[in-house]
Amino acid sequence: MLPDSIPTVTVTARYLSPDGRPLSGTVTFRAPAQLTFPAADVILGGPVVAALDAQGQISATLPATDAPDMIPDGWSYTVTEALSGVPAGRSYQIVLPAAVPLVDLADVAPTDPSKPNYVPVRGKSAYEVAVAEGFEGTPADWLASLIGPRGPEGKTGPAGPPGEQGPQGERGEQGAPGAAGLVQSVNGHRVAEITLTAGDVGALDQAAADARYVRPSDVPVTSVAGKTGAVVLAAADVGALATNARGTAGGVASLDASGQVPAAQLPAVAAPAVPGTWLPDDYGLRAWSYDLGAGSRTPGDMPSEAGRLYLVGVPLRSAATVSKAAVHVMGYDKPNSTVTAAYLGIYDKNLTRVAQTANVTAQLPETHNMGGQLAGLPLSAPVSLAAGSYYVAILIKGTGTAVPYLAATNWGATSTTSGARAADVNGVHRWLQTSSTTLTTLPASLKLTDMTEGSTCYWAGLG
Structure with a gap:
């Protein structure tokens, strides 16, 4: 297996007889000499022989002919076909650039001996051409250099035909109230000056209310908690503890973390009535x-x-x-x-x-x-x-x-x-x-x- 630092090209082919039967034999790939790759500390020598399998197919992985730092450079592979039943095997040259990592011999092998060999050759990119012409910078810099200044605005062309109506947009926020308008009617009445009755607003009239309810003014308060005049009640007036009694002895207890009333909040305990008992x-x-x-x-x-x-x-x-x-x-x-x-x-x-x-x-x-x-x-x-x-x-x-x-x-x-x-x-x-x-x-x-x-x-x- 070749080191990962050496770019490779995989060459495939399938050989069949005119009636569709798989052929047998070999396809040999020869470089012109031993190949040296100093960066990978590798020297390659000898031909690569690929034998046809039962389906008449081959597959060979070869170093690319334009691998960097390879010695020598600028050469091509000699392909020699030795097929059973085909007495005159072909021999032709191909170049395998790294830019084309997969090559089928059916696409590049010559079929007419009078025509020159077909070799896949990768041309230079526009960026590489620009660098060769003196451009300095990254591919991104070169792409950016292709964008020129904005040109003058052209004349307005004729209006196009109306497009199809789009979907209805979302409802906007309600606007501020407008100026007061004129009242058109009140509870169905349409006269200049309207007087509504209890029935117009679904209420009982005064006479009916007097017959069904006792108004507070009919039952005067004479005292509150035994007090008269402008009465102000305290907690004691309604049998309650004052809010400031919380946490005091005899007041509202604030339980401690164990759920017990703190000793400081317990009511005072009278001394035992037994003479001579000391605590x-x-x-x-x-x-x-x-x-x-x-x-x-x-x-x-x-x-x-x-x-x-x-x-x-x-x-x-x-x-x-x-x-x-x-x-x-x-x-x-x-x-x-x-x-x-x-x-x-x-x-x-x-x-x-x-x-x-x-x-x-x-x-x-x-x-x-x-x-x-x-x-x-x-x-x-x-x-x-x-x-x-x-x-x-x-x-x-x-x-x-x-x-x-x-x-x-x-x-x-x-x-x-x-x-x-x-x-x-x-x-x-x-x-x-x-x-x-x-x-x-x-x-x-x-x-x-x-x-x-x-x-x-x-x-x-x-x-």
Whole structure:
């Protein structure tokens, strides 16, 4: 197969006997010498012999005789026919220019030996002639050069006959109203001055209307909502809430994303009538683990010096923005003891940390006393919490013998309160502690499998 860079011409022919039978034999195409194509790095040599098939046909693909950069150039093929039953085979010359990619020998082979050979020759195009004559530019430039300046306008010829009427066009826009015209008639009346009756316009006359309807003027208003004169009604006059009551306590509620009424819009709840019942709000808190003053209370040890993290379950009854976590600290003696790190935090029921304090060592009371004090320690940033159960995390590390004490209730292994430390309906336990004793900060998340329930149950709150 010849390289694509060499232009080719396909030569076909069919040979039949006078009675229509296919002939057999060969047709040979010879170039004058070896052909060299430097651009394609190809040298072609030898004749091309095409054998007639069962239909007496041949087909041969040959290099074009005007292929560019071919050595030699300006030559023609010698065609020699050797056909069975035809004793004197013909031999003639043909040129195969690339401009004629398909040639049938029946169109170019000579039939009269006295006539010269027929060779298909492609003539030069008009553009090529122009370039040969000195034109410079592309074919498009040459075509553009053929357009001369516009000539003078000719005389108007005689009018032609009228053409056929075309289809009706679309209806145009309605024009502006014209000047007022004269009234020709009103409801069928054609007199200079027309007076229409109720019947002319399909209405009841006054007498019929009085007989069928009660006019408002016949029933005077004496008061509106108990008011007389120029009455202006307010929302309360018709048993409604004012528009500015939306989103206020006791007003029209604006539900939050969970479909609940925000706590700030709930009506105020009266304090319980049970003496001695204290609520987190009484301490300035949102929620706590239990009432510090309810039941017996045994001061518990501080969280493990070895780095144990304690979790205290705290139920948050309504959504709130929390800015501090609280513990009840008994104090500790300095310089006999030193707190080296103290952190509080908040974890959700999945044990993922949602908030924490900075190191609050400096904010812990230093003097040990039996009464102690409630320490509300600020979070690094306030956090908005939905209603649900959470854990307050406590991690305190120190050195010495008299380390801080935190208020706690000691349920112990023999507690008579069955299930007091079990998980609530949300899966949140009341008290947990880590098995690890090497923690120095609050982890971003915890695993329940790494936690155990401690017998010392610290108090904690959210504020």
